[in-house]
Amino acid sequence: MAARYYDGVTADVQDVTLKVTSHELLINRSEDSALVARWPVAELVVLGDSHHEAVPPLALRGSEARLVVEDPAWRAQLVSLVPALKPLALEPVKVAPRLGTYSLAIVALVGLFWSAIEYGTEYAVPLLPYTLQAKLGETVLDGLLADKETCQGQAGLAAINRLANDLAREAGYRHEVTVHIVEGGPVNAFTLPGSILVFYSDLITQAKDSSQVAGVLAHEIGHVVHDHPIKGVARAYGIDLLFKVLTGGYSDILSTFGTGGGALLAMRNGRAFEREADATGVRLLEQRGLRADGVSTFFEQMIEKEPSDAASAAGIWSSHPPTRERIEATKRPPTGRPAFSAAEWQALRNVCK
């Protein structure tokens, strides 16, 4: 059996022949049959295996010397003499069936992963310690408010926080909700993890009446009681992870690409969340016997101001459903008690003064 021998001390190559006795591997130089080394069979190790290495080197345990047997027939013969050297000549890989199996496994795993993100967050997120969510929300809030003026009118803040917590309790929500009001625009409001609501004062000053503010507030409470903010974070993280793993984590460009796809999916989740928040908000107002037409009239007012309907124009790129669709879904008669007392509403309108 011919082989190449590296002594592990220098980069010299020696062509050698091998002979296996009952307990030793004899290595002789090919040209003059001089004995180069005798390796005890019990201490032979194969470095790697023939599925990965083209020719797995043979070594003496703990030594840096190497034997390389290029000829597969001779390697097979060596294995038949010393079965412990099996990794030298494994059954060759049948490539096509293996590729098929792994492809199927990958498709199945992606499906599994996907459903875990889609449905798992629904059940897993409420298990997340609430203090952690609150901490996250506060950190984000700190960053957001760093260069903004907040409104500090005591009575106004008390009014909006009172209604927010009434509505949250109506939904059986157990945590305290906090509403912050930021001076200026845009006409918008949003919810952070940890039951933190942020309203822009423009939304309050441009509202036709208190029912519109109450409608938007109820919508945001809808987000709060369904844990939407933290679910959104969890889903975005899960989708990001899936993309990273699928692309092998091999390329920046790809993960950027993946992030784009991930953002699109997050938007899709966003639209489902908005519909749920709309429905819950209106339901909570109705349950408390309050006027519930504020959401739809608020949207109508928005659409009058901006007839092209940004959400509809943005289509699949929008995080919100088309406004007309939301108006239809939330349309209610203008009946019921006002959500804010006259004094509360007055205070809320002056919250920034």
Next chain:
Amino acid sequence: MAPTSVPATAPPQGPAAAPGSAWSPDLTPSQPVYDGRLGELYAIYLRHLAMMLVTLGWSRFWGRTRIRRYVWNHLSVLGDRFEYRGRGIELMIGFLLALLLVAAWSGLMYLVWLYVFHEKPFATFGLFDLFSLSVVLIGFPLAYVGHYAGLRYKLSRTRWRGIRCGMAGSAWGYGAIATFLQFANAMTGYLLTPVVSVNLARPRIVNTRVGTQGFTFAGRAGDIYGRYLGYYFLNIVAWIAAAVATFMAIGGTIETLGFSSDDFLKLFAHPSLHTVVVVLLIAFAAYLVFGLLILPLRCWWQAYLLRYLVTHSRADNVLFATAISTWQMWGFLVLNYLIVLLTLGLGWPWVMHRTMKLIAGQLWIYGAPQGSEIRQPTDRGPGYGEGLLDMFDVSGV
């Protein structure tokens, strides 16, 4: 049977022997041989992907190691195969250490924010701004440090004829030089590129070791400045031409189809198959203009630079050469990029295979080392690997 290299084509003009040497050195040409098969590599890669999904990515250290074992051992030089002896656990430890480093840095930034910026009248930015700014600032130099350290790890786990390879020099020193040179280059409108290329190639070449055998590099930036200036100005001309051509093409398309900008927005938001096709055609046309003018020019320069770097490197009496062409460089830089991108990463093994084939086909080695002169090195290299590299996600295999 050893995979000996039978030159299929005539070797390129070899580097001239050092003048004044009295004896005529052995300059027998040979080429590396890569005998890996694409199907086998894919089988290993897909197994790796499946494991990644099961372990949420934590198996990547072991997966990468398996891929390296395959690629290294299917490449041989002078009939002797490379051997990769790295272990997945070493990569994971490196990753965890880098993670610790980032955590420590985050903590430091938090303290800075808390005591310097938080609730101060002049505070105009939050914790996140501070953290991302600091990551950009340290991330750039650290990427170079990580690159060098990763190279050192890979070489220290590589053996040829049973002899460990290695990399001397300081990764932090390399990071400092690289950061400084890249910064200076950007400040001077990229007119320093030859200086940067040569001075970043040198430490990597001269610090590479095969056992006790080092490499030397005789390149000088002055040699390649002429070609670079030619490339520099042609590049400017090509950009202008490409911009003009693209504007004319897009303007023409919109006009002939009679779109207003409003229609455009609508189409963008609610893409029909028709729109998607039109957008793809426009993107393809823009790519074509860009690809036809700019990228080949860039490949022309890159191929020239690589030929220069290779032919000016040597290991004692062993010389190197390559005749890599602009077209082959295009296949390496542009086509490989497109393959990975268009297959969402699944084409990666194919790109690896193509790259190994390119190395085997285009690198020429003149002469053979005197094996008995090269000894096993005494140091064993770093105990763990590639943490920073993994962190910045630029490592490939």
